[in-house]
Amino acid sequence: MTIVDLFKLDGRKALVTGAGRGIGRVMAISLAEAGCDIGIFEKNLADAQNVVAEIKKLGKKAYAVEGDVTKKDEVEKQFAALAKQLGGLDIVINNAGVCIHEAAETTPEEHLDFVVDTDLKGVFYCCQAASKIMIPKKKGSIINIASMSGTVANYPQKQAHYNAAKAGVILLTKCLAIEWVGYNIRVNxxxxxxxxxxxxxxxSAPEMIKQWESLTPMKRMADPQELCGAAVYLASDAASFTTGSDIIVDGGYTAM
Ligand SMILES: NC(=O)c1ccc[n+]([C@@H]2O[C@H](COP(=O)([O-])OP(=O)(O)OC[C@H]3O[C@@H](n4cnc5c(N)ncnc54)[C@H](O)[C@@H]3O)[C@@H](O)[C@H]2O)c1
Structure with missing residues (x-):
C-alpha cells in the first residue's frame, strides 16, 4: 500500500456536527471529496440541508438531522439514526461550538452554562454516542475540534469560559484516546x-480582526480549507499510530 492509498477514505462513513456552515461545512465537503459518505448533525437544519445538496453533487451520499449537542438523549438517538442511514460509522468530527466575548468577572451564569455545555459537555456527549456505535465494531476515528484558545489566552478579547472549555476538550481527547485504545478507536x-x-x-469588529491578523506570525487568518488536511489525515489510515494528539493549525500563533 502506498502513502497515497493510506490517505484515501473511499467508502468510509463520517458524521460531522455543526456542519451547516463554517469549519464543519468545509470539513464535511473535504471528507466527501476524499471518498466519504457524510452525516450532518446540526442545530440549523436548513443550513445542513444546503450542505447535503453540495455533497450529493460530488456523487457521495449525505444525510442531515436536526440536533443540539447539549442534549444527551438527542445526540445518542440522532447519532444512531445517522449511522443507520450511512450503513456504519467510521469517522466522527465533533465540531459544533459557540463563543462569546465577555469579561470573566461579569459573565452571567447562563452564558457560562451555554458555552461549557456546548463546547465541552457537548463534545463529551458526542464522543459517548460515537463510542456506543464504534466499540462493538472495534474501529473508529474521532476528531474533536478544540482551539489554540485551549492552549493560550487570547488578546484583546476576553473569553475565559470558551478557553477553559477548549482546554477541557484537549484533555478529554487524550483521556478518551487512552480509555478506548483497546477498542481500536483513535481520538485526536x-x-x-x-x-x-x-x-x-x-x-467581530474589523479593528479586532486586524489585531488578530497582526498578532499571528503569518499575518492573516486561516481559510477553513487550510484545516482540512489535518482532518483527512486523522480520519485516514495514514494516522494509524496517531492517537491522543492535538494538531495545532494556527499560522504560528502558539509557537511564539
Ligand atoms: N473560527 C475560528 O476562528 C475558530 C478557531 C478555533 C476553533 N474554532 C472552533 O471550530 C468550530 C467551528 O467553528 P466555526 O468558526 O465554523 O463556527 P460557526 O459559528 O461558523 O459554525 C458553528 C456551527 O455549529 C452549529 N452549532 C452551534 N451550536 C450547536 C449545537 N448546540 N448543536 C448543534 N450544532 C450547533 C451552528 O449552527 C453552526 O452551523 C467550533 O468548535 C469553534 O469553537 C473556531
Whole structure:
C-alpha cells in the first residue's frame, strides 16, 4: 500500500456536527471529496440541508438531522439514526461550538452554562454516542475540534469560559484516546487558530480582526480549507499510530 492509498477514505462513513456552515461545512465537503459518505448533525437544519445538496453533487451520499449537542438523549438517538442511514460509522468530527466575548468577572451564569455545555459537555456527549456505535465494531476515528484558545489566552478579547472549555476538550481527547485504545478507536483533536467563518468575521469588529491578523506570525487568518488536511489525515489510515494528539493549525500563533 502506498502513502497515497493510506490517505484515501473511499467508502468510509463520517458524521460531522455543526456542519451547516463554517469549519464543519468545509470539513464535511473535504471528507466527501476524499471518498466519504457524510452525516450532518446540526442545530440549523436548513443550513445542513444546503450542505447535503453540495455533497450529493460530488456523487457521495449525505444525510442531515436536526440536533443540539447539549442534549444527551438527542445526540445518542440522532447519532444512531445517522449511522443507520450511512450503513456504519467510521469517522466522527465533533465540531459544533459557540463563543462569546465577555469579561470573566461579569459573565452571567447562563452564558457560562451555554458555552461549557456546548463546547465541552457537548463534545463529551458526542464522543459517548460515537463510542456506543464504534466499540462493538472495534474501529473508529474521532476528531474533536478544540482551539489554540485551549492552549493560550487570547488578546484583546476576553473569553475565559470558551478557553477553559477548549482546554477541557484537549484533555478529554487524550483521556478518551487512552480509555478506548483497546477498542481500536483513535481520538485526536485539531486546534485551529483564527479562521474566517461566521463565528469570527461576522461577529467581530474589523479593528479586532486586524489585531488578530497582526498578532499571528503569518499575518492573516486561516481559510477553513487550510484545516482540512489535518482532518483527512486523522480520519485516514495514514494516522494509524496517531492517537491522543492535538494538531495545532494556527499560522504560528502558539509557537511564539
Ligand atoms: N473560527 C475560528 O476562528 C475558530 C478557531 C478555533 C476553533 N474554532 C472552533 O471550530 C468550530 C467551528 O467553528 P466555526 O468558526 O465554523 O463556527 P460557526 O459559528 O461558523 O459554525 C458553528 C456551527 O455549529 C452549529 N452549532 C452551534 N451550536 C450547536 C449545537 N448546540 N448543536 C448543534 N450544532 C450547533 C451552528 O449552527 C453552526 O452551523 C467550533 O468548535 C469553534 O469553537 C473556531
Amino acid at each position: 483533536c485539531i486546534s485551529p487558530g483564527y479562521t474566517r467563518t461566521e463565528m469570527t468575521v461576522k461577529l
